[in-house]
Amino acid sequence: MIYVGSGGVPTSSKERSTIGGIKEIAKLKLDAMEVEFVRGVKMSESMAKEVGQTAEEYKIRLSVHAPYYINLLSPDKELVKKSNERVIDSLDRAEIMKADAVAVHMGFLGKLSAKEANEIMKERVADLIELMKKQGITKVKLGPETMVKKGQWGSFEEVVEMYKHYKKYLTPYLDWGHMFAYFGGTIDYKKILDEIEKLNLSHINSHFNCVKYSAASKSYVDVHQPIAAKTPDFKPLAEELKKRKLNITLICETPELERDALEMKRILGF
Numbered sequence: 001m002i003y004v005g006s007g008g009v010p011t012s013s014k015e016r017s018t019i020g021g022i023k024e025i026a027k028l029k030l031d032a033m034e035v036e037f038v039r040g041v042k043m044s045e046s047m048a049k050e051v052g053q054t055a056e057e058y059k060i061r062l063s064v065h066a067p068y069y070i071n072l073l074s075p076d077k078e079l080v081k082k083s084n085e086r087v088i089d090s091l092d093r094a095e096i097m098k099a100d101a102v103a104v105h106m107g108f109l110g111k112l113s114a115k116e117a118n119e120i121m122k123e124r125v126a127d128l129i130e131l132m133k134k135q136g137i138t139k140v141k142l143g144p145e146t147m148v149k150k151g152q153w154g155s156f157e158e159v160v161e162m163y164k165h166y167k168k169y170l171t172p173y174l175d176w177g178h179m180f181a182y183f184g185g186t187i188d189y190k191k192i193l194d195e196i197e198k199l200n201l202s203h204i205n206s207h208f209n210c211v212k213y214s215a216a217s218k219s220y221v222d223v224h225q226p227i228a229a230k231t232p233d234f235k236p237l238a239e240e241l242k243k244r245k246l247n248i249t250l251i252c253e254t255p256e257l258e259r260d261a262l263e264m265k266r267i268l269g270f
């Protein structure tokens, strides 16, 4: 089953709340929505419960995006503590609304080498898992997201390796546009899906958006572009997915949001 949805409330939704967004997703005949906590977790627990009930009623699959302002690798202990709180708050609301995963931008290397960063990140994730257990978070998965820059923690390989360490609590959160940028403007969908298939995930969470080429930095940067930009091209991903029997969610994060989500469904052929 392939679920397609939007990152946040669809643009066409007159009611700008999360609940309004879910109803609009259903009206548009999309299948999923990501609840965006990117600027902070402001939703109460009772509201999260209501959101969950609405999603259940309308049969919409939910996921959550944690705040951007997170750096689990910071040398500043206070910032790590705040980051933990933001991740746990996101996971808590996600658990209540029965979302399947929380996408997290895990952190920046700063002066750390990739090896050092991986070691520290392993400890930080272990700390987060302890906090999850304390809070009684058992169903929703912590989803370290694949990132764009070498200075960010979260290459495809790192994310998969981290998942293998903590399978019960994690899921690799794929961002196709980020990976395309990370690999320098190219992506081998087949190779990535082959790797992912080996993990036997019950569900795969992912974002799809196109990224922008920056002449100044001679690289692709994380400025979201419509699907028509074809950076990366969605069609070969759709073809690769149709060959396989995978359970996957594709959350559209382009500026065209639901219009591109519907375009993705059209390309997928349903």
Ligand SMILES: [Zn+2]
Pocket: 065, 103, 105, 145, 175
């Ligand atoms: Zn993200």
